[in-house]
Amino acid sequence: MKYLVKLSFATCALFALLATAITSQALAQTATADAWIEQFQPSSLSKDEQKREIDWFVRTAQPFKGMEIQVVSENIATHEYESKVLAKAFSELTGIKVTHDLINEGDVIEKLQTQMQSGENIYDAYINDSDLIGTHWRYQQVRNLSDWMAGEGKDVTNPDLDLDDFIGTSFTTGPDNKLYQLPDQQFANLYWFRHDWFTDSNNMADFKAKYGYELGVPVNWSAYEDIAEFFTGREIDGVKVYGHMDYGKKDPSLGWRFTDAWMSMAGMGDKGEPNGLPVDEWGIRVNENSQPTASCVARGGATNSPAAVYALEKYVEWLKKYAPPAAAGMDFSESGPVPAQGKIAQQIFWYTTFTPDMVKEGIAVMNDDGTPKWRMAPSPHGVYWQEGTKIGYQDAGSWTLMKSTPVDRAKAAWLYAQFVVSKTVDVKKSHIGLTFIRDSSINHLSFTERAAELGGLIEFYRSPARVRWSPTGTNIPDYPKLAQLWWQNIGDASSGEKTAQESLDALCLSQEKLLKRLQRAGVQGQYGPLLNEEKGAEYWFKQDGAPKAKITNQKPAPVTISYEELLKSWQ
Template sequence: MLRGSLWVLYWLAGCCWAEDFSPWLEEFQPSSLSQQQQIEELNWFKQAAQPYQGMTIRAISERINTHWYEATVIAPLFYQLTGIKVIHEISGEDDVVKKLQSQMELGTNYYDIYVSDSDLIGGHFRSRKIVNLSQFMQHQGKAVTLPTLDIQDFIGLAFTTDPYGDLLQLPDQQFANLYWYRQDWFERPGLKQQFEAIFGYPLAVPVNWSAYEDIAEFFTEHVKEIDGQKVYGHMDYGKRDPSLGWRISDAWLSMAGMGDVGLPNGVPVDEWGIRRHGCRPVGASMRRGGALDSPAAIYAIQKYVDWLKRYAPPEAQKMTFSQAGAEIAKGHIAQQIFWYTAFIADLSLPDLAVTDENGLPLWRVAPSPRGAYWQPGMKSGYQDVGAWTLVKSTPLKRQQAAWLYAQFNVAKTVSLRKTMVGLTPIRQSDVSSAAFSQRSQELGGLVEFYQSNARNEWTPTGLNVPNYPALSSLWWQYIGRASDHGEAVPQIMKELAQSMDLALAKIGKESPGPCSPKLISAQQAELWLAHPGSPKPKLENEKPPGKTLNYSELLKQWQP
């Protein structure tokens, strides 16, 4: 019956016999398209690729489940369909960035296409070394641009578009950092009674940092053990290592409320503490109107250090990002304020200590609690968007062949199946599909998050960071002195802000242009603190009363 149905569909598509496409139709299920529509897309790729048959192209991306699926399943099927062989390399995030930067600077074609984090968008549009995809699709790449690509179906376009409205990167995967907690522990009557007796309000999902801190103290210092196992109320990592930079630059300061109101990034001061005039960054220190050494920034980093030392496992202080990522699967962590949803696939295995006998999660993800300086209209957290990126130094024919491969990975024929594997959705048609909705129970809140408008409040680094690789290294070098070496936070943040100013000035001199950094004159910090918005003066009380909500009530915040 299946073969007969496929033959009819393929015949309707004007092709020869349906079994030509059966391997792809079998693998790429479910799909938001009908089988006939899938056949039509597959046939388009087969025809469009004919001038490039026999070519071998090289792609590179970071090491997450989504990209493993692309490299091991999608790339071979693309080759079988088109005759274009793809060497899709999987590497560390730092390595991908270094190779991309090297290719941009030297003009040597190491790779034909990159999955580059949209965090680099500020440098991409200023460098003018990245292919403008809006123009490419209309001109040199028109013949190899999928008619059914449906750009407006992508949910992360705001993060990969330059200030002039042109698309520079095509979203391939995205995931957010959300609050994670052990729902089964939070629902135990004895623990609920004990918490309320001590703190005076219900044990539930924390809305603010005060409640998060109380819950961290509760599990670490009051509960201490559950079912015979030592437990902790917080998890993080603190080794002075490059990965520490992601921990802080990935919106930790905006969660505290350091920056200004505005989406996708604060205006005029963003979550890095950088002030901009128009498209031009003008400073990060309070003396230049920035906020990186402001009371809100000091509050944010002091809380990070204090919680790490008081409430996390002692070994966490010497852990890196990759080492800390697997810790909550051991079943001894009550909550984590900052947890990447890219790990959901790994944390849903049935034999883990955090899933029940049916393989369903004992945990949930929820809206991130907010710090004392946070205000409505600010971003609520970080969302990583890895996006297909072409470099101008790549020869045109190789760009065109690589563009076909990139589109194949995100075409509607493929994207829903890829979403179900990697859980890093990129299309509205996928997140609103029945297949995705049906996985709600096993994904612990991920479906609800991506089906809501709240996902727009979780955003990547924005356009006003003019050179992400050059500036991002400052974070771990300075913050590590507090987390790993125990130095005083106010002095560290003052030095970090000054170093960020110097780095911005250097970038502006080396790469002059209408949107290049240009520091404004230094003034007394008190003058800027008296202005509305960020930098914000120190609050009299940085720990207001703790507030929690039941999970069902919090999910209502995510309703469209």
Template sequence: MTLCYRSTTALGLALAVLASPALAGMEEAREFLDNEIGEMSSLTREEMEEEMQWFVDAAQEFQGMDINVVSETIATHEYESQVLAPAFSAITGINLTHDLIGEGDVVERLQTQMQSGENVYDAYVNDSDLIGTHWRYQQARNLTEWMDEEGADVTSPTLDLDDFIGLEFTTGPDDMLYQLPDQQFANLYWFRYDWFNDPEIQAAFEEEYGYELGVPVNWSAYEDIAEFFTGREIDGQEVYGNMDYGKKDPSLGWRFTDAWMSMAGMGDKGEPNGLPVDEWGVRVNENSQPVGSCMARGGATNSPAAVYAIEKYKYWLENFTPPAAAGMTFSEAGPVPAQGNIAQQMFMYTTFVPSLVQDGLPIMNEDGTPKWRLAPSPHGAYWEEGMKIGYQDVGSWTILDSTPVDRAKAAWLYAQFVTSKTVDVKKSHEGLTFIRESTIEHESFTDRAPKLGGLVEFYRSPARTQWSPTGTNIPDYPRLAQLWWQNIGDASSGAKSAKEALDALCEQTEDVLERIQRAGIQGELGPNLNEERDPQYWLDQEGAPKPALENEDPEPQTVKYDELIASWQ
């Protein structure tokens, strides 16, 4: 358990009163390094003190200023809010409040500030999924220009942008950086390694299905494994072969925009995102302008592959998943595998790993190693080599132009503090959301890797580059994202068929694109919709949208986990 850093020692108070702010700040910094960071840093102690001295000096003109920032509620941001924010305030003299709210609420506050021009928050940690929004609207500070010009005096000489692993996701097509990564996590396949390696279970599976039990490479194998485990009694409890969630809630939208359709094979080839058709089914032209979402305009949101993706999700939710999951949200469903009755999960956000490695859980061994493992998620029948295979969330610091310069500078100092090399290794041990190469390669994670079920191996492997956030095809994430959970919710609940829900989704998407186009608010970067034509025209073209396959359940494939991990090294 983390012990919150406290700055109210007698020495700290005395220095704060009697000494200069700079001296007091450095005394607070040394106490913070002693009590909270220790050797959990990629820097030496001398380098850490030099970095802290820079923050103390750079913050002098902002002493006593009240600054408010916001992020979603996950373990990483809880550590920032409860430990790093108070430390930053004590060290710099800036009164920093780091609010934690739901992700949907973060997007709503950001949207409100963009629309009103009122300074709701001084900085936001919002997903890089909004990169297309920030690049087109030009309401977020261009950090490349900011660091060279107006914000140069508050940009740390030790920021080391080359050390960040996610900058390609926060950079626009203009090669300008709009967001600074603060945390990253992927969605991966999760499974009970102990059960998959049990000789009796292996023999029973092979006898029933005719091939070896292992990590599923495709959805056909995943479905067989889900069917095999569901209803089976293991360790005295009934087991389910799948875990998911289905409540009509904003988080249901993320479940699908977070690359489910690309995993099925709906979009085009291309990394980090399919081009010209991405994982939302939105097509862009050669100028990166969105031209359609429905098949009639060359999009793929209502294509056969998209329908297949939704129908598979529904079938697995209804047949192989705990009944309560249909009424759960993202945050409610994430910790459920820790209860010990889930055999596998196609779509595990690794931000939940901290809740899955607690001592005493039925999914943990007595020596602190997990009974489970993480692996790449299997792909659907429409997927082809060279296509995006998974999603990576990159929560990133964003400062809007509507934030006054002095407040923006103070907030930028905090953004750099919580991503600094001084604190990043310790922060990453708390939240397990990696942003720096130096942290991933730190010796402490080599030591801890056996207790994290493959997470470290994944982030050290070349495979991680195939997992990416929403790309630049999406011109207004806040407005378009809400359409997904509303329409997919209709399919999930049975109010509409998958095809009906997706037809409605793509039509509403194009309504939004058309309004942006008419308003002209994104200029030459904004949508430029294709004329509607017979969808068959587009189905006959190469790439997405793709015609329906005669066989959407190809031969199942599995791979041994240990061989998979060895291939990464």
């Protein structure tokens, strides 16, 4: 009996120790969660709601505790915050160790392409642009998230994810109405200009005297060209300024400069949202079954059409005439921060991802009161553009789960992906990177209070106009392979090795060669390429829509609008 008593005492002591340990662990977990919640302010959720959402992540992650996963994204401010702060928070809260690598966008695509081709699990999840939606839908090598969330991944899908709150899911949905990627960050390609210079009375009077109309936000390329000419070489506050900024280095980012909707801004493609149909902003035509049928005009494409040639010629002309000489040797990343140095009057093709660089205290383009000297607005359109045609590009870096990733690793990565886009953290993350994905964040009071400091960014994202800026659409059957062709051929024109027409003829033929290869391989099934027979340019110019015949007058009457009137139109 005495042994039973001793045993019972020992058992009770053991239970007491376990209870104490569990209680201590729970208290420590609560303290960790509370500490992180303080860092995740402001939020669209109350602190109690944040706590409940974090508790869900903690509970759901238990089977994966101790696992180490690797994810990858390009290197922009939003992803730096995720890699340095949110990955640490997630690891501390869940016990899943996350390595969030930051590499160049081209390298992200290369890694993803290698995983697609080899089946080797290089990364457990990717944040890659939704520009690959046509690739993912056709090859079926990524988990479509609609089925994942309803089936295999249901037990690790946040009940408070709230897909309806995301503003970019139309960009990551295939023609089969399945969601293939989950937006993590978005930024638009807009027009940037020095509002202080544009509203200076002397500049306004000089411009009106020279050109006969008001200096303002250019609505068309004719006005943009006049403004570029007016400011280039002008001295303002003792500084020689330039009327334009761009980049021209023969580098993968030169391809994005064009596939990111430059041709549609000129008016090359067909009408349609989010992308022109049947001819899109790459000049690739599809049939009613979403099969790519042409790139060259002779088959019904528009990549080498008069509108595309006009777009490329204007790019080369403006880069040479109105941009700083060093711009021709710069890539996307190098050119982005240049306007912040205070020598650029306007930029027609400016990504809002550079906004954080433009609002730093003490730089040349900021006032002492913390407001910007610059503003952003819709980019002007070219002579071939018609109402209803795509007007600009919006990047949507999105979470993508490959089928080659083992299920347990995919589930752990999916938890991390949902954490970094959760309402708990998204408002704070949006303040860091200014790359909005949720309506609840865009409309948060903290952004109403900050709007005056961001030069029109909040007004743009709160306006109905934002849906007219969209990523590459589903016409593109293999983004990694086709994108490589663009920068190499465009580079020949930007360097002067070829004329614009020669460069685009070579590009469209290269695209069709690749489309033929995909067609013969049959790797994309019923939605793969099926090229049209050649009928010649004149046949297609007589048809409705793109490709469009050459317009003789390529500099129609310039049109500008005051920034204040523009804002009213957004409301």
